[in-house]
Amino acid sequence: MNDKVNVRMCFVCRNYLPKEKMLRITKNNGEAFLDKSLKSGGRGSYLCSAECLKKARKTKRINSLPGCSVSEEFLDKLESEFENG
Ligand SMILES: [Zn+2]
Incomplete structure (x- = not known):
């Protein structure tokens, strides 16, 4: 894994993304x-997208x-955070 990019795993879809693009919940x-x-x-949990948030809620x-x-x-x-980019 390229360690220049700090990636984290979304706890819903389990995809790895740069943590700057995610929401961190502690x-x-x-x-x-x-x-x-x-x-x-x-410990933090990371969410990658509004979709994953919806899935997690459901x-x-x-x-x-x-x-x-x-x-x-x-x-x-959290949802409004994703909507506002
Ligand atoms: Zn996700």
Whole structure:
């Protein structure tokens, strides 16, 4: 793998993409948190697209993020992030 490009795996479709193109979701005090700086510590989960977000919502897969409570509000926020590019 080319290590000049920092790629991450989307937890829905399992494709690898440059992390700059993805949304990083981390945990903050037991709640899901959108890490826009891509710098907060701990484990992050990455989503590549609005499609994957929709899939994750439908299958409730997003609720399997370790130890996170994920609100509908948060998911709406993620969706608008993808829509706004
Ligand atoms: Zn994906």
